[in-house]
Amino acid sequence: MIRFVGRRVLELAIVFVGVTFIIYVMVFTLPGDPIAALGRDRPLPEAVQAQLRAQYHLDEPVWLQYLRYVGGLFAGDLGTGFDGRPVGDRMAARWPVTITLALTAWAIEVVIGVLLGLVTGLRNGGLLDRTVLVGTILATSIPVFVLGVTAQLVFGLQLGWFPIAGTSAGWPSAYLLPAIVIALFGLASVTRLMRGSVVDTMRSDFVRTLTAKGMPRRNIVGVHVMRNSVAPVLTFLAIDLGYLLGGTVVIEAIFNLPGIGALLFDAIKTHEGPTVVGVATALILIFLATSVLVDLVNSLLDPRIRHE
Amino acid sequence: MSEQLAPQQAPLVAPGDRSVWATLRARPLFWVCSGVLAVLAIIALLPGPIAGIFGQPDPRACNLADSALEPGGAHVFGTDLQGCDIFANVVYGTQTSLFIGLLTTVLCLAIAMVLGTLAGYYGGIADRIVARLTDVFLGFPFLLGAIVVLNSIGARSPVTVSLVIAFFSWPTLARLVRSSVRTVRSAEYVQAASAMGLRDRHILLGHVIPNSLGPVLAIATTMVGSVIVAESTLTFLGVGLRAPSISWGLQLSTAQSYFQSEPHLLVFPSIFLTVTVLSLITLGDILRDALDPKGRS
Numbered sequence: 001m002i003r004f005v006g007r008r009v010l011e012l013a014i015v016f017v018g019v020t021f022i023i024y025v026m027v028f029t030l031p032g033d034p035i036a037a038l039g040r041d042r043p044l045p046e047a048v049q050a051q052l053r054a055q056y057h058l059d060e061p062v063w064l065q066y067l068r069y070v071g072g073l074f075a076g077d078l079g080t081g082f083d084g085r086p087v088g089d090r091m092a093a094r095w096p097v098t099i100t101l102a103l104t105a106w107a108i109e110v111v112i113g114v115l116l117g118l119v120t121g122l123r124n125g126g127l128l129d130r131t132v133l134v135g136t137i138l139a140t141s142i143p144v145f146v147l148g149v150t151a152q153l154v155f156g157l158q159l160g161w162f163p164i165a166g167t168s169a170g171w172p173s174a175y176l177l178p179a180i181v182i183a184l185f186g187l188a189s190v191t192r193l194m195r196g197s198v199v200d201t202m203r204s205d206f207v208r209t210l211t212a213k214g215m216p217r218r219n220i221v222g223v224h225v226m227r228n229s230v231a232p233v234l235t236f237l238a239i240d241l242g243y244l245l246g247g248t249v250v251i252e253a254i255f256n257l258p259g260i261g262a263l264l265f266d267a268i269k270t271h272e273g274p275t276v277v278g279v280a281t282a283l284i285l286i287f288l289a290t291s292v293l294v295d296l297v298n299s300l301l302d303p304r305i306r307h308e
Numbered sequence: 309m310s311e312q313l314a315p316q317q318a319p320l321v322a323p324g325d326r327s328v329w330a331t332l333r334a335r336p337l338f339w340v341c342s343g344v345l346a347v348l349a350i351i352a353l354l355p356g357p358i359a360g361i362f363g364q365p366d367p368r369a370c371n372l373a374d375s376a377l378e379p380g381g382a383h384v385f386g387t388d389l390q391g392c393d394i395f396a397n398v399v400y401g402t403q404t405s406l407f408i409g410l411l412t413t414v415l416c417l418a419i420a421m422v423l424g425t426l427a428g429y430y431g432g433i434a435d436r437i438v439a440r441l442t443d444v445f446l447g448f449p450f451l452l453g454a455i456v457v458l459n460s461i462g463a464r465s466p467v468t469v470s471l472v473i474a475f476f477s478w479p480t481l482a483r484l485v486r487s488s489v490r491t492v493r494s495a496e497y498v499q500a501a502s503a504m505g506l507r508d509r510h511i512l513l514g515h516v517i518p519n520s521l522g523p524v525l526a527i528a529t530t531m532v533g534s535v536i537v538a539e540s541t542l543t544f545l546g547v548g549l550r551a552p553s554i555s556w557g558l559q560l561s562t563a564q565s566y567f568q569s570e571p572h573l574l575v576f577p578s579i580f581l582t583v584t585v586l587s588l589i590t591l592g593d594i595l596r597d598a599l600d601p602k603g604r605s
Contacts, residue, residue: 011443018444026457119584141586143537145544146578149564153571164568246449250541254564268459268546280456284448291447293368 004299014290019284020073023277073285078278087278090261098259101252104179109186110237114125114140114230116187117194121229122221124199132195136188144247147183148254165256179254179280182247186240193236197229204228235298242290246283331598341591348584352403359400364393366399367554378572385576388559389566398576400554405584408470408539409532415474416481417528421517422479424485429493429508429516438486442479450476451541458547469548473538484527488520489573495519522599523595530592533585540581556581 038286044052055067067243072079078087120129156164162177163169201207202225210220245260252261260279267275331336351358359365362384370392379386385394427438453476461468492498493516501511542548543557544564551558556577563573 014440015444015447018441019448020452023456026460127366137590138586140591141533142582143541143585145564146539146582149560149567149574149580153567153574157568243449246452248456249451250545253545264455265545268455273459276368276459277456280452284452287448287452 001299005296008269008295012288016285016288017070019288020070021066024069037235064144073281078282079274087275088282090263090275093281094259094263097167097257098245098248098252098261100165100249101175101182101257101259102241104172104175104184105176105186105244106237107239108179108183112183113187113190113237114194114233117191117230117233118198118221118226120191121195121198121202126194129195132191136191139184139188143236144182145250147184147255148178148251151177151181152254166278167257174257178251178257182244182251185247186237186244189236189240190233192237194229194233197232198225201225201229231301235294238294239298239302242287245290246287309544328598332594335594337590338594341587341594344583344587345591348402348406348587351399355399355403359393359396362395364396366551367392367396369393369396388571388573389562389570394559394573394576397554397559398556398580401556401559401577402548402580402584404466404553404555405536405539405581408473408534409536409588410476411467412471412535412539413479413528413532415470416478416531419474419523420477420481420485420524424482425489425512425517426521427482428486428489429512435486438482442483445476445479446483447596450538454538454542455545455547458542464550465547466549466553469539469542473535473542477535477538481524481527481531484524485520488523489516492516492520523596526592526595526599528592529595530589533588533592536588537585538579 030203057065060068076088078091080086116132120126120132123129152164155161161173167174207220207225210224211217248257248259249261249264251257252259253265256262260283264276264279264283266272267279317410340602356365359367362382364383370387370390372391374383374387374391375389377383377387377391379394383393383395385398388394388397423438423441427435454472457472457475458464458469461472498511498515501515506514540557540560543555544561546561548557549555559577560574560581563570563577567574
């Protein structure tokens, strides 16, 4: 177990260094000298430029600047926005909206995905199975923002079932429509996974044994098949929660929900470079942390994973 | 990008007639997707004449007096807020989207072929380096990485957007090439070629690569679709293409602010985008089914 944890943490460290380095190189070392450009067509005096460079550590070698940046990340410093407030502080106020949205979407994926997968897996090849299959292909092909805008137009504006924007209506009505839209992509994958898993489990020896000894089908499916086929789906669902947190960018922008994704979107629109980088980096780090956590929990549940 | 499970299909060809082409030919969906893609390819190659069918050949010939006209009359799909013909814009947008989708996929294929073949054929340290490299790229959501990088690039043309998307999406293909090459490497004809003393270059180009290309090309087809989605999403968010580029993402991004009063601005670019992506992804799925012996049994 300790070896497994060690290996997984080492992998995380490699990915972390890789990701932060890519971001760092791409964002902070692109050609062009920001300090020299500050004065526009009236260049700043050399002494002022040198002083500014020293203040922002731009006179140091790249690797030392990178270490400073990573050190800042560990200290929770995601940079400062143009308004002088730390990006971390601005994000803090917006977490509740994003977490509510992601959890609602996740709950939809869990309940509907597992149920649909179970039913289609049991009626392998039937009409419902084929309809759901076409549905999952559609759900994975249509871009999220097209789905979002269409849903807003049809269910929000024309049918008037849901508020079209904002959080003033509160949970659940303000969150339901955007949550369904971002859940669809994951929902399709959960359904397919669960369906495949159920089909496999139904063919296994123990199900035949249970049928042979006369256990009612309801018990076989409800207890044994369910428990055995839900394991691979759980892994996916756990990782998907990390994706949902990051994937809220598009949907929060469309439905005007004041969450982390909307912060990122607004920062892009107003060209606030440092905020964009800070928020995106934070979301990536959360994703990395979730995936390691999922692996650890999985290895506790299923010891075989540790020895792969 | 996303992993998709192959749809379960009943065998449609008679046993004994199992060539890939026969499997494909027997599936109506294959013809539907190919047909749609052929039409889109013609639109992309000849946007001027196609847009001219309804008398508005120039997407940039805009008249503010004709702002946000409903579909019909001189403008089949109506006009946008600037009074530009939506049909002409959608047609030129096809060119941009397909260009970015194909260029990105070709770039990814090139990188993936080189690195994947090195890793899969030689193994050892090359394999480990490529594996770690792909771990890094696949370890975080692609969209966020692309947002960060594109946001710091000032001038964004279709080519730069392609380069950035390719930078983040080659690892999926590289892993696929690697595993494909590994399977082929141990095949008897490769061992025979190597026993005959053929050079590595001949073995790789003449035997290993042609035989491992099939599944890779199927996924590459799907990838063209995913890249088009990625481009339009990034553009929609404001970090992709910018005017004067013409793209579905740009059209949708502007239209989104006015969807309450002018829904027709949204409808046509959305339909084109969805149909294109759907055909590419379905075609990729069909190709993979046909090439994968397990899918055919």
